[in-house]
Amino acid sequence: MSDTPLLSVRDLHTSFPLRSSVLRRTVGHIQAVAGVSFDVMPGGTLGLVGESGSGKSTVARTIVGLEQARSGSIVFDGEELTSLPKASMRRVRRQLQMIFQDPYASLNPRATVEQIITEAWEIHPDVVPRNRHHAEARELLERVGLNPDHARRYPHQFSGGQRQRIGIARALALRPKLVICDEAVSALDVSVQAQVLNLLADLRSDLGLAYLFIAHDLSVVRHISDQVAVMYLGRIVETAPQEELFTRPIHPYTQALLSAVPDPKPWTRPPREQIIIGGDVPSPADPPSGCRFRTRCWKAEDVCATTEPALEIRLDQHPAACHFAADLAGAGR
Amino acid sequence: MTATDDPTVIPAGQSPAAALLDVRDLRVEFSTSAGPVTAVDGASFEVRPGETVALLGESGSGKSVTAQAILGIVPKPAGRVTGGSIEYAGRDLLAPGTAGSLRGREIAMVFQDPLSSLNPVFRVGAQIGEMFRKHRGASRKQARAEALDLMRRVGIPAAEKRLDDYPHQFSGGMRQRVMIAMALALSPKLLIADEPTTALDVTVQAQIMQLLARLQAEEGMSLVLITHDLGVVADVADRVVMMYAGRVVETGPIREVYDHSAHPYTAGLMGSVPVIDGPRQRLTPIQGSPPDLLHLPSGCSFRPRCQYAGTICAEQEPPLLPAPGRMPGHQSACHHADQVLSQGAPHV
Amino acid sequence: MTSTELDLTTTTPLATPVTARKSRAGTARIRFGLIVIAVYVVAAAIGPWLIDFDSVATRTADRLKPPGSRLSDGSLAIFGTDQVGQDLLAQMLQGARISIAVGLATLLLAGTIGVTVGIAAGYFGGWLDGVLMRLADIQLAFPSILLAIFIAALLGPSVVNVVIVLAVSNWVTFARVARGQALATRRREFVDASRTLGAGTWRLIRRCVLPASVAPVLVVATVEIGHVILAEASLSFLGLGTPASTPSWGVTIANGRNYLADAWWISTVPGIALAFLVISLGVLGDALRDRYDPRLRSL
Numbered sequence: 005m006s007d008t009p010l011l012s013v014r015d016l017h018t019s020f021p022l023r024s025s026v027l028r029r030t031v032g033h034i035q036a037v038a039g040v041s042f043d044v045m046p047g048g049t050l051g052l053v054g055e056s057g058s059g060k061s062t063v064a065r066t067i068v069g070l071e072q073a074r075s076g077s078i079v080f081d082g083e084e085l086t087s088l089p090k091a092s093m094r095r096v097r098r099q100l101q102m103i104f105q106d107p108y109a110s111l112n113p114r115a116t117v118e119q120i121i122t123e124a125w126e127i128h129p130d131v132v133p134r135n136r137h138h139a140e141a142r143e144l145l146e147r148v149g150l151n152p153d154h155a156r157r158y159p160h161q162f163s164g165g166q167r168q169r170i171g172i173a174r175a176l177a178l179r180p181k182l183v184i185c186d187e188a189v190s191a192l193d194v195s196v197q198a199q200v201l202n203l204l205a206d207l208r209s210d211l212g213l214a215y216l217f218i219a220h221d222l223s224v225v226r227h228i229s230d231q232v233a234v235m236y237l238g239r240i241v242e243t244a245p246q247e248e249l250f251t252r253p254i255h256p257y258t259q260a261l262l263s264a265v266p267d268p269k270p271w272t273r274p275p276r277e278q279i280i281i282g283g284d285v286p287s288p289a290d291p292p293s294g295c296r297f298r299t300r301c302w303k304a305e306d307v308c309a310t311t312e313p314a315l316e317i318r319l320d321q322h323p324a325a326c327h328f329a330a331d332l333a334g335a336g337r
Numbered sequence: 338m339t340a341t342d343d344p345t346v347i348p349a350g351q352s353p354a355a356a357l358l359d360v361r362d363l364r365v366e367f368s369t370s371a372g373p374v375t376a377v378d379g380a381s382f383e384v385r386p387g388e389t390v391a392l393l394g395e396s397g398s399g400k401s402v403t404a405q406a407i408l409g410i411v412p413k414p415a416g417r418v419t420g421g422s423i424e425y426a427g428r429d430l431l432a433p434g435t436a437g438s439l440r441g442r443e444i445a446m447v448f449q450d451p452l453s454s455l456n457p458v459f460r461v462g463a464q465i466g467e468m469f470r471k472h473r474g475a476s477r478k479q480a481r482a483e484a485l486d487l488m489r490r491v492g493i494p495a496a497e498k499r500l501d502d503y504p505h506q507f508s509g510g511m512r513q514r515v516m517i518a519m520a521l522a523l524s525p526k527l528l529i530a531d532e533p534t535t536a537l538d539v540t541v542q543a544q545i546m547q548l549l550a551r552l553q554a555e556e557g558m559s560l561v562l563i564t565h566d567l568g569v570v571a572d573v574a575d576r577v578v579m580m581y582a583g584r585v586v587e588t589g590p591i592r593e594v595y596d597h598s599a600h601p602y603t604a605g606l607m608g609s610v611p612v613i614d615g616p617r618q619r620l621t622p623i624q625g626s627p628p629d630l631l632h633l634p635s636g637c638s639f640r641p642r643c644q645y646a647g648t649i650c651a652e653q654e655p656p657l658l659p660a661p662g663r664m665p666g667h668q669s670a671c672h673h674a675d676q677v678l679s680q681g682a683p684h685v
Numbered sequence: 686m687t688s689t690e691l692d693l694t695t696t697t698p699l700a701t702p703v704t705a706r707k708s709r710a711g712t713a714r715i716r717f718g719l720i721v722i723a724v725y726v727v728a729a730a731i732g733p734w735l736i737d738f739d740s741v742a743t744r745t746a747d748r749l750k751p752p753g754s755r756l757s758d759g760s761l762a763i764f765g766t767d768q769v770g771q772d773l774l775a776q777m778l779q780g781a782r783i784s785i786a787v788g789l790a791t792l793l794l795a796g797t798i799g800v801t802v803g804i805a806a807g808y809f810g811g812w813l814d815g816v817l818m819r820l821a822d823i824q825l826a827f828p829s830i831l832l833a834i835f836i837a838a839l840l841g842p843s844v845v846n847v848v849i850v851l852a853v854s855n856w857v858t859f860a861r862v863a864r865g866q867a868l869a870t871r872r873r874e875f876v877d878a879s880r881t882l883g884a885g886t887w888r889l890i891r892r893c894v895l896p897a898s899v900a901p902v903l904v905v906a907t908v909e910i911g912h913v914i915l916a917e918a919s920l921s922f923l924g925l926g927t928p929a930s931t932p933s934w935g936v937t938i939a940n941g942r943n944y945l946a947d948a949w950w951i952s953t954v955p956g957i958a959l960a961f962l963v964i965s966l967g968v969l970g971d972a973l974r975d976r977y978d979p980r981l982r983s984l
Binding site: 055056163164165166193194195196197198199201202205220221222223224226227250251260261262263264265266267268269270271272273278280281282283284285 | 395494508509540543544546565568569572592595605606609610622
């Protein structure tokens with residue numbers, strides 16, 4: 005693993021116009037992503053966790069170009085994506101693929117599995133010559149654990165887990181260096197989810213892939229990531245190596261999130277203090293002033309309403325965006 | 338949350354007569370364009386007064402259809418109950434009209450998606466109050482007071498102000514609280530919650546589970562939690578009923594079943610769940626795909642995914658029998674239960 | 686806007702199996718419609734080969750013979766003859782050809798224009814959508830038969846002009862349907878997936894949006910063709926449609942107008958044939974819509 009990040013995101017902002025219902029006039033902006041920075045190393049996996057409204061999926065969609073960044077920089081493989089001309093963009097983005105959440109909606113119902121996989125090579129004819137399409141598609145299907153003889157079938161003839169494997173094969177078709185998994189296993193049954201997680205882990209070690217793994221399920225993120233960033237209302241509130249974050253969370257939100265994760269065997273572990281935070285995530289259209297988490301935080305003081313805490317290292321810990329990070333360190337589990 | 342899951346508390350081998358809800362050999366069939374499908378295939382379990390039972394299973398397990406059958410809301414004409422019995426406090430719920438007359442009063446339900454279960458054009462307070470007006474003949478004023486009281490009890494902040502809000506003005510978690518308030522309105526003895534937290538964020542899920550556990554204790558009602566998530570119910574359930582392809586494959590006190598799984602499906606599920614602490618290990622998933630109800634194998638439906646499967650599994654459907662050498666009340670429908678038990682769960 | 690599918694973002698689908706779709710909905714209606722239309726098409730295709738028709742021939746001896754009469758050359762006139770002694774059956778078979786040809790050509794033209802406009806509006810959105818859909822609104826606000834009369838009066842009667850006139854007054858329906866499909870499809874996850882692979886706009890339209898529009902457009906086309914055939918007959922009846930030398934049903938009905946008292950069959954028989962075809966097409970279109978696309982019910 006080299007020291008140069010494969011993907012480096014700096015101060016990324018993405019917003020959506022908020023239109024009035026009658027005149028469709030833009031009356032404001034929803035700051036879905038409000039200043040997010042992180043790195044993904046070659047062959048590494050960054051887990052991006054957050055609840056609904058955290059903006060984690062918008063981060064993914066901005067990186068692959070499905071949404072437009074308002075400001076900030078996205079450097080992938082040494083090239084700045086936000087200012088790249090359209091032609092070179094296609095070449096660079098080839099190395100940057102995505103696995104989508106919904107195994108039903110993300111496959112074209114009118115295309116066969118082979119057509120779904122070979123579409124990538126039709127768009128980029130230099131990757132695989134046409135006479136090799138069939139053979140290479142079969143190989144990819146086998147690679148993701150599907151029967152290559154089913155290449156002529158349609159998506160509806162497969163189960164959810166198998167469909168997600170098709171989606172993975174499609175993402176791998178262009179031989180990417182980085183794959184963004186946007187809630188890639190959350191729609192699957194537990195037994196199937198485990199199969200797909202194992203497949204993703206195998207592909208990572210066999211092909212040297214890097215993942216940006218986006219999920220709301222902390223256990224899943226912990227399982228696959230080596231670095232984790234926690235998002236809340238468009239911002240990263242804490243980031244650390246996996247083990248560090250899960251054993252010594254600093255930010256109150258991370259602590260609450262960890263505490264809320266359902267434990268299938270609570271009796272096998274020493275009783276933990278349960279932190280149940282009240283309320284819901286505020287609307288990203290109207291985030292609280294200062295620290296965005298303060299409305300649900302049990303540590304909040306006056307300063308939290310006026311000054312937004314920076315995501316920085318306080319007292320030898322890992323970066324966390326909380327004014328009281330120094331006191332909170334070690335207060336977790 | 339107080340754990341009431343010490344298995345010794347539950348009286349062993351209690352007679353079904355003491356059960357509040359008794360489901361026996363329930364069969365529910367659906368006619369689909371591709372042919373008839375047996376969604377529930379001989380499921381039996383009971384729920385005792387004051388007990389919390391988790392009805393667990395993945396897609397296609399028949400857990401939600403079972404709940405629909407209990408409430409008498411199996412979608413018609415595609416689906417119908419074709420066999421078995423459901424008794425609630427000695428009354429036959431399958432007899433015409435019985436389920437309808439008990440629904441809301443004695444047996445209440447909370448659904449996964451609260452937005453589609455609430456009427457968008459009526460104020461929330463009026464919708465809760467309607468329960469009192471319809472069933473108790475309360476006056477408008479009384480109903481409003483009762484609604485306010487309920488909204489406070491389910492933890493809706495500033496309840497007085499929110500009485501006159503419409504459902505879309507509530508967040509997902511608050512809507513689910515409203516649904517719970519409506520379900521509790523007539524002090525039911527049995528509450529069935531079908532995936533009550535699946536659509537919610539983790540932090541809100543924790544709030545709702547805590548609320549359900551608290552209300553269950555306060556009201557002394559029985560609670561049936563239907564879910565696919567093994568972890569969500571671990572803190573609150575006394576017993577689990579594990580379903581697969583329309584059949585009950587394992588049942589027993591929750592710690593018994595989780596720690597000493599006597600069915601390969603349960604054991605496989607336990608090995609499939611990533612955990613939040615402890616060492617990271619490779620997951621040991623169940624092979625294959627969830628059951629296709631149109632093409633179920635002969636004998637044991639889990640057979641194609643099972644590492645223990647032998648010839649007997651193809652020939653005979655395994656009956657639900659006491660797990661060998663385990664606590665009373667722990668039952669498993671597996672020909673090789675002893676082997677599964679001796680191997681232990683893949684990771685504990 | 687129409688949304689094509691259920692929200693599947695939450696994790697657990699209900700254990701309820703695929704509820705039995707009313708898969709046989711409208712089978713009888715579809716069968717009925719298809720059979721009637723097949724009879725018309727076969728008659729239009731091979732009829733004029735079997736029974737000669739000469740549009741300028743006049744046989745005064747056989748004028749205004751009622752249905753079932755023997756003619757001077759010994760042949761049987763099943764539907765009778767008209768004021769110049771032409772066999773009505775032969776005339777109607779010829780007319781069926783024209784009506785069906787005009788109907789199909791109009792649909793092809795209107796469909797091409799409408800689908801192109803609709804997909805452009807729905808897919809690109811923004812000001813383009815605004816402009817194109819306002820255009821459609823203006824078109825709809827104008828009574829289509831009045832517009833057709835206006836254009837026909839300008840261009841003069843000919844088969845090609847009839848097709849143009851009718852296409853101009855019918856493209857809007859296609860545009861609306863195609864726009865709805867484009868709007869629904871362009872936000873689908875599988876379209877995003879193609880975009881992530883690097884697919885360009887043209888490819889996305891060709892591979893994702895267009896195929897999704899085919900079924901609803903065909904349903905609409907079936908309903909519309911009845912309207913078009915009727916409109917063609919109306920224009921011809923008014924003398925603004927096909928010229929008298931090409932005896933479409935509308936022309937024949939118009940010709941019989943002066944003889945209604947003595948020879949009712951000249952107008953009535955083609956009228957019934959026309960009504961029966963239009964009704965059958967309507968029944969078929971409705972049944973197809975109910976089966977494949979109940980969301981189009983408001984159109």
